[in-house]
Amino acid sequence: xAHAAAVAxxxxxxxxxxxxxxxxxxxxxxxxxxxxxxxxxxxxxxxKGRSITGPYPEEILDIPLTTISTFVLLMSSLxxxxxxxxxxxxxxxxxxxxxxTVILLGATFxxxxxxxxxxxxxxxxxxxxxxxxxxxxxxxxxHGAHVAVGLIWLLTLWILAxxxxxxxxxxxxxxxxxxxxxxxDVVWIVIFTLVYLIQ
Amino acid sequence: MQTEVVTGxxxxxxxxxxxxxxxxxxxxxxxxxxxxxxDARHGDGTHASPAFYWIIGGILTVITAVEVAIFxxxxxxxVLVPSLLVLSAGKFLLVVMFFMHLKFDSRVFSGVxxxxxxxxxxxxxxxxxxxxxxPAYDFMG
Numbered sequence: 001x002a003h004a005a006a007v008a009x010x011x012x013x014x015x016x017x018x019x020x021x022x023x024x025x026x027x028x029x030x031x032x033x034x035x036x037x038x039x040x041x042x043x044x045x046x047x048k049g050r051s052i053t054g055p056y057p058e059e060i061l062d063i064p065l066t067t068i069s070t071f072v073l074l075m076s077s078l079x080x081x082x083x084x085x086x087x088x089x090x091x092x093x094x095x096x097x098x099x100x101t102v103i104l105l106g107a108t109f110x111x112x113x114x115x116x117x118x119x120x121x122x123x124x125x126x127x128x129x130x131x132x133x134x135x136x137x138x139x140x141x142x143h144g145a146h147v148a149v150g151l152i153w154l155l156t157l158w159i160l161a162x163x164x165x166x167x168x169x170x171x172x173x174x175x176x177x178x179x180x181x182x183x184x185d186v187v188w189i190v191i192f193t194l195v196y197l198i199q
Numbered sequence: 200m201q202t203e204v205v206t207g208x209x210x211x212x213x214x215x216x217x218x219x220x221x222x223x224x225x226x227x228x229x230x231x232x233x234x235x236x237x238d239a240r241h242g243d244g245t246h247a248s249p250a251f252y253w254i255i256g257g258i259l260t261v262i263t264a265v266e267v268a269i270f271x272x273x274x275x276x277x278v279l280v281p282s283l284l285v286l287s288a289g290k291f292l293l294v295v296m297f298f299m300h301l302k303f304d305s306r307v308f309s310g311v312x313x314x315x316x317x318x319x320x321x322x323x324x325x326x327x328x329x330x331x332x333x334p335a336y337d338f339m340g
Binding site: 017019023024027028030031032033034035037038039041042045046048063067070071074075077078080081082085178179182183185186189190192193194197198 | 249252253255256259260263266267270271279280283284286287290291294295297298299305307308311312313314315316318319320322323326327330331
């Protein structure tokens with residue numbers, strides 16, 4: 001007990017399993033997010049091929065551009081896990097470099113999405129044009145909103161690291177942000193296949 | 200190239216770490232520092248080397264390139280959908296198992312995640328069958 005008393009208390013909470021309650025709770029949140037995106041993906045699939053006016057998916061989806069943005073998001077996940085590794089090692093330099101890389105890559109992905117949406121609107125596809133437009137913009141729009149939230153979250157972590165307030169003992173903060181970011185990535189993996197490649 | 204993967208106990212209760220575990224009962228090592236880095240790992244006994252993560256990133260890139268190649272090769276049209284679904288599932292699994300650490304973390308996390316994922320997959324399949332597949336058949340003659 002003397003040893004335990006000598007250890008500085010932390011602000012993390014643990015369940016009766018010995019696991020971090022933050023982490024268990026966040027995995028439960030991710031499970032619920034699976035259901036959220038499943039409703040949007042289901043809606044897209046149910047209405048697939050039912051548009052009676054164009055533009056249709058095969059006329060407007062740009063596979064080369066989306067392949068690049070998919071690669072960018074995948075690499076951001078790699079950078080995220082390297083950022084966590086840096087924080088866990090107690091390296092402020094690695095944390096700043098890799099968190100900054102995630103933010104840059106995530107912002108690039110969002111830039112691609114803004115360009116794509118803008119291009120579609122100029123081609124005559126809006127959220128009200130047909131059922132493809134409605135289900136496509138709602139699905140990818142909500143995904144983009146998740147990316148934007150993740151970017152804000154990561155930016156706060158980068159600022160913490162910059163101000164030297166993100167020690168290894170606080171790596172759970174980065175780990176949970178990383179879980180969110182990787183989840184956003186796996187959702188895009190599914191969207192890229194079901195929406196873009198299987199037309 | 201170093202690609203070691205350090206694993207801990209998967210039940211999340213007995214980490215054996217030297218972090219905050221001592222004197223904390225059965226919440227010992229794993230809960231407060233299962234891999235001996237204090238609170239850094241949160242127990243769950245998990246990490247791999249950066250080189251290992253780079254390899255996973257490379258595999259994800261290659262799979263994405265193969266997916267796009269299959270999309271553009273007309274001769275593969277017959278196997279397009281099953282191939283893309285398998286490759287996509289492979290990418291999904293790689294990210295979830297290694298980047299999200301489920302492969303090495305406590306099974307509790309896997310269970311909580313899978314509960315939502317399985318429900319989501321069941322719901323998607325059910326909705327697509329009910330509203331997209333079945334209406335294509337005229338059961339009323």
